[in-house]
Amino acid sequence: MSFRDRLLALIVAVLWGLNFPATELALQHFPPMLLAGLRWALLGIPAILFVPRPQVKLRWLLGAGAGIGCLQFAFLYLGMNAGMPGGLASLVLQASAPFTMLLAGFFLRERINRPQAVGIGLAVLGLAAIAAYQSQVAALLPVVLTLAGALGWAIGNVCSRQARAPKPLHFTLWMAVVPPVPMLLLSLIFEGPRRIGASFAGLSDLHAWISVLGLLYIVIIAALIGYGIWNTLLARNPSSQVAPFSMLVPVVGVLSSWLMFGERISVVELIAGLAVIGGVLYASRPRKSASEPILEPAAVD
Template sequence: MKAKDILLGLVVIVIWGLNFIAIKVGLQDVPPLLLGALRFFFATFPVIFFLPRPPVAWRWLIALGLSINVGQFAFLFLGMKLGMPAGLASLVLQAQAFFTLAVAVLLLHERWLWHHILGLVIAAAGMSVIGAQQGGSMTAIGFWLTICAAASWGTGNVVMRRATQGVPPFSILSLIVWAGAVAILPLALLSWFIEGPSAWQAAFLHPSLNSAASILYLSYLATLVGYGLWGKLLARYPAGVVAPFALLVPVVGLSSSALLLQEHLSIWQCVGALLVMSGLVMHVFGQRWFKPAA
């Protein structure tokens, strides 16, 4: 990769790593489901009027919006509201890589390779260690809701792969924006009936600078700028070259949470985090590292 493109990749990783700080800040004043709806509302309008609908069937576009946007962010925001620390959320959410493969095996008949299985076993051991550390800074429900978010993201990845098979090239940003538009109404309805009109009233009548900054960050930086730059990199380089950058998101998430939110991991959580990262690295690089010499 060219040096400027490596820099772009690192910019995206920093934006996405700090995304978890923005979520935690926003959740202080805005209920989680409403925060999700507002994120996609501002990421969609007015940008959608300048981006043509991607050449993807409506059924796939709706399925993508419901899985990768409604499912992932409803579970993630609820989990973080109910006790999942921002740094650990950035790490546990990366279990999406294994859910992606599991769903692809079931629906697309892809095959598990040895390094996938080994990476899954190592990461699952790490998740088990983290999940066992309930109490203190992390709750059980926050942990499991984040796991559900990772499963929704993994399902959405497979939907995206299936939806884009055989279609002409298009801007990934248009897909992100149009799938985001699908998520607005479901998230708003869930918020209205679960969180209630009083929560909306409190959020809109007494807005804070922190909540406004959080929504702007989530909508424009994390969504439009982040995915826009990521799409440019994917257009220039193979996915196998670009995707490993995502392994740095938990590094930024954990370090920034410790610095800005004073979140500190226990010894066992550090052990679990190290195992999860090792499993992810094995999942991505295992075949390349241990490929027999010709």
């Protein structure tokens, strides 16, 4: 990856890290399935009206929309609604990085070199240390739901990579066309029309608009800008080089959740977070080309 692409990947990590406290704010008013449906409907409807359909195979568009739009966010929101703290959710969801590498290795035959394996291993150890520490205060069901969301993200990553969209922003917007209908139907079935109606009727309350601001951040910053950059990176770089940057998200997620909601950060989490950063940077460092000539010292007469 070029320096510019690595910088863009870092920016995405920050945007997505802040997405978790924004989601906590949005879930204070909207039920999880309805929130997922609204998130993508606010992107999908303008896409259909104003954005040309991306020139990619339909199966990759549907796969990315189903994996990222439906599976990732349905399970993530359900997990957070079931009691998963935002900082811990940002951590567990980063299991998508090793999931992506495994899926890309199995289905796309992408190779993982030794520095990447070492860097990913170090980052995974950091994530495992934070998970082991945080598991003392987290129930099993929210963790399982969030892990299912991570697998959905990995499936979406592989489909995005295979799509190789010539205009990644168009792909991101049209990817949002897939989730709204199934998410809103699931909301109608499991959350019920009464709860949905109460969510919209309650928008006259000033406190509800804090949740609306959280929703707008999710839609505009995290989804539109974040996934636009992310799909651009996946279109021009191997998945195994892009995916590790997602493991920086929990560092931002834990810090922002601490600042906004008072979630405590221990010394263990701080050290483990530094291990995650170091591992990602090591895994993504540029490799020297094997064909690069070796410069010999000049002979002295």
